[in-house]
Amino acid sequence: MKKSAIVIGAGIVGLATARALATRGYEVTVIERSSKAVGASIRNFGMVWPIGQPEGKLYERALHAKSIWKEVLAGAGCWSHEGGSLHMAYHDDENEVLQQFAETSSYRPVQYLNAAATLEKSPAVNGKQLLGSLYSADEMIVDPREAIAAIPGYLTAALGVTFIWNTAISRVTYPQVFSGAKSWSADEIFVCSGQDFETLYPEHFSAAPLTKCKLQMLRLEAQPDNWKIGPALCGGLSLIHYHGFKAAPSLPRLKARYESDYAEYLKWGIHVMASQNGLGEITVGDSHEYALTFDPFDREFINTMILDYLATFAQFKSPKVFQTWHGIYPKMTNGQTEIVLQPESGVTIINGLGGNGMTLSFGLCDEVVGGTYAPLK
Structure with a gap:
């Protein structure tokens, strides 16, 4: 039985x-x-x-x-895309972290790309003052x-x-x-x-x-002409959000610089990423607020900060936002x-x-x- x-x-x-x-x-x-x-x-x-x-x-x-x-x-019968991820660097300290991570990650399918190779990987990367990127083949997007x-x-x-x-x-x-x-x-x-x-x-x-985390996110409309961004795209702030990058010895120095240059972003837990679904829509976010009970109303200035930072590393054929929302998930505090x-x-x-x-x-x-x-x- x-x-x-x-x-x-x-x-x-x-x-x-x-x-x-x-x-x-x-x-x-x-x-x-x-x-x-x-x-x-x-x-x-x-x-x-x-x-x-x-x-x-x-x-x-x-x-x-x-x-x-x-x-x-x-x-x-669901869509997925194994396009990997790109983390871009526009400052020397970001570039150093990406290079160190690539050098120390012997078990991962990662490689450091110079600016030219990065732009070949994704047409959505902002090439202005771009130094290079970290490409990882592991990442997959689902809807x-x-x-x-x-x-x-x-x-x-x-x-x-x-x-x-x-x-x-x-x-x-x-x-x-x-x-x-x-x-x-x-x-x-x-x-x-x-x-x-x-x-x-x-x-x-x-x-x-255990506590809870509220995050704000946005979605851009389906890109015209079936235009694809390729890998998921990330800015430098994501390097201090995910524990995987602690393998880079210079990460604490980068974090210290961000604490000065991006104090307001870190106050609201903002780091910015973009992924594209099978319909061509691009999901962008996010912020992180921690509490057990939240104001149910989203903060427009947070969405503006997210989009402003997004523009430093990504550019899309259509930047039109057609949905915004927030999510809440449980989060360990230890x-x-x-x-x-x-x-x-x-x-x-x-x-x-x-x-x-x-x-x-x-x-x-x-x-x-x-x-x-x-x-x-």
């Missing part, structure tokens, strides 16, 4: 957990409070981003997650809105996963979960509730080093990359992936379900 499992939440972490369980023979039911996933899992760049992870376990987890993404996207909507159908058709929508689980008492007068039971229960960590096991979350808890026997919480959900979830959840997970020291 098959073992059964309930997964609470149909965002990327819940979908990754459901897939990991179903591929191991579980009879899986996913219960989602909304009629479809509408949280942080669809409000992002769609970047599967190994370049942002430090070498070792997290980089390997990102590569494993990417391999699962490719399998799932193929099964769901999060398309993928998160399509993956449940794939999991149902290919792996027999059952989805129950419009059902908020308000209480868990193993082996049962409750939504009002309704209840379901399973051998194992997984809580993948994302930013809504106040509802289930709130005492465990309140004791954890430097860890996730939280995995067992609040009671038979129940597992997976949360706290921060901005790495698209990059790491498939790998992390495969480890947790497969019994190979161990927290980083």
Whole structure:
């Protein structure tokens, strides 16, 4: 007889957990409070981003997650683009970090490109005062809105996963979960509730080093004449946002300069990246504000700062913005990359992936379900 499992939440972490369980023979039911996933899992760049992870376990987890993404996207019939990424340098200290990273990253498919080679890689790069770039072949773009909507159908058709929508689980008492007068039971229960960590096991979350992050993003209209930017594009501020670049010895000096030159940007957690989806639209962002409760209104000056910085390293055929939004995701405050808890026997919480959900979830959840997970020291 098959073992059964309930997964609470149909965002990327819940979908990754459901897939990991179903591929191991579980009879899986996913219960989602909304009629479809509408949280942080669809409000992002769609970047599967190994370049942002430090070498070792997290980089390997990102590569494993990417391999699962490719399998799932193929099964769901979804678009993806393995175009890699470009980080541009316009100052000597940025250029030094990129060169050092390329020299020390012996296990990654990265290379330092001079200005001419950078412009050949992408027609969208701003060539004015460009010194060079770091190209990485690892990165893949998916359309999060398309993928998160399509993956449940794939999991149902290919792996027999059952989805129950419009059902908020308000209480868990193993082996049962409750939504009002309704209840379901399973051998194992997984809580993948994302930013809504106040509802289930709130005492465990309140004791954890966990907060929330609000980020603002924009989308530019589909580029005319099917014009493509090629790789995902990043400015220098991204070098101090992602832990992967700590491998470059001169990074602290660059960070010190940014703290002086870009103090207002760092105050609002702004670093700027651009990715293009299969429709030709370009997603741009983002900012980072940390709290447990946020003003629900977006700040227009943040969007302006993002677009101003974007113009320093990228130029598009059409710069017209047609959508703006914000997302909120849970974020660890102690430097860890996730939280995995067992609040009671038979129940597992997976949360706290921060901005790495698209990059790491498939790998992390495969480890947790497969019994190979161990927290980083």
